[in-house]
Amino acid sequence: MPDKFTGLGIAFLYPENWKLEEESNDSVTLETPSGAFLTIARFDQDTSPAAAIDGARGTMEEEYEEIEQEITEKLLAGIALEGLTQRFVYLDLVIVSQLLAFAHPTATYLVQIQGEDREMEQTTPVFDAILTSLCQSLAAPESE
Known part of the structure; x- marks a missing residue:
């Protein structure tokens, strides 16, 4: 069963074995068991x-x-996310970092997804599902 984060004007589902940390009133980080975030x-x-x-x-x-x-560029649940994919070497590993941003009437959101390139091949579909649930939460009527 997935866990759910609600805060920062957004909500999203994420795997229950991932670590969630609210770093401030303005950011939240999810970390996979193997270190991608x-x-x-x-x-x-x-x-x-x-x-x-x-x-x-x-x-x-x-x-x-x-x-x-x-x-x-990504289009998830009707919301266009634009940004950069970066690749660099750190400690002899190729690291992939995506920087994506989008505007919403109440805020602008910046998303950074980063991990070792082989792990990213496996976790990108999960990260996309998390972002899709986030975008769906923004498109949903204010009923909660």
């Missing part, structure tokens, strides 16, 4: 998705050398 950060609605992506990209470029980047 998904972080969702909420910004005020005046922050554009492009600005959120640019800030995260700048932080990554300061932290890691020789990052390969390509534009990434």
Whole structure:
């Protein structure tokens, strides 16, 4: 049975064996048993998705050398997420990091999904399912 997170103006389902940590009033992180993670950060609605992506990209470029980047787009439950897929080497492992952002009437959300490339092949469908449940929660009428 999946667990459910509700907060930051969103809700989503996630695997019960994953660790959830609310890092502040503005972000939450999910970690897989093997160390890949998904972080969702909420910004005020005046922050554009492009600005959120640019800030995260700048932080990554300061932290890691020789990052390969390509534009990434996803459409989940009618919500367009745009951003970057980054690849870099860390401790002799190829790491994949996706930075995705979208605007909602009440906030802008930045999502970072990161893990070792072989693990990402297996966990990407699960991360997509989590993001789909998040997007569905934003599209649902305010009944709860």
